[in-house]
Amino acid sequence: MLPWLLLLICGSSSLSCVPTGIPVSDVSLETRPTGGWVMEGNKLVLICSVVNATGNITYLWYRGALGSNLETKTQHSLSAEFEITEVKRRDAEQYYCAADNGYGPVLSELVSITVRVPVSRPVLTSGDSGIQAVLGDLVELHCEALRGSPPIFYQFYHENVILGNSSAPSGGGASFNLSLTAENSGNYYCEANNGQGAQRSEVVTLNIPGRQSDDPLRSPPMPVLQESSYLNSPGPEQIQSVYENVNVVRSDEIYSLVYHIQQELEPAAAQHMKTHGASEVSRVFSEIYSKPRKEDITDMDYEDTI
Known part of the structure; x- marks a missing residue:
């Protein structure tokens, strides 16, 4: 009997008719790209396939273990595809599919999808x-x-x-x-x-500057020529020369050793020195010498005066 005639008889009688086709078997779910991972923003294709079946097959795709239905298609083929055109991070889930040609749905195994996010600008x-x-x-x-x-x-x-x-x-x-x-x-x-x-x-x-050396021989301090100070000075009002007492025990005289810091002369002064010659220089330096001071050292210890 021809298949279409059998269907006609089953549909017009009160007898229950059993389909004579081949039920679906070996349902599987594959992904493209393969490997179970996809980059965010790319396309993910879920391919549901059967090994054996006859007639039209209804395919169903599900997200998550609890089975949220994503898509349903019926077609006369042993496989069907469902696309997620632009994957987002929330699409990282487990998926499965089912196929049914009238004998009852057959489920695939679960497939886990990992969504990878490209790196941003570091x-x-x-x-x-x-x-x-x-x-x-x-x-x-x-x-x-x-x-x-x-x-x-x-x-x-x-x-x-x-x-x-x-x-x-x-x-x-x-x-x-x-x-x-x-x-x-x-x-x-x-x-x-x-x-x-x-x-x-x-x-x-x-920009890496050099580090100043801590070695005083390699980096000597710059002398301050604008102002001088006294050693053993009796008061702060004298600020022109530097001297220290040389305690020579000789009668009652104490001499002062004078240090004179020569500063750069103004142009007019330099011209004056050039004009008047060495005698003027001699006069200037002769004034640096300090007159001896008289001091009573009768009651002082010899050791202290040294």
């Missing part, structure tokens, strides 16, 4: 020292992409030359420690990548 910072760093400082370069699924791979650059790399298996940022030398001045940037293309940070410029 931010490069240079720690607490920043652009105030000087030679010998240890500077921490920290690179971090605020968005992106782990693991994230970071690379650090100085003037387009790779300094080093680091990874963040659980997400977040990574650091690179740099001991500063004179050659470390210049431009720095970093890159972040989690398999969907690298993103580059903005450039950070480090």
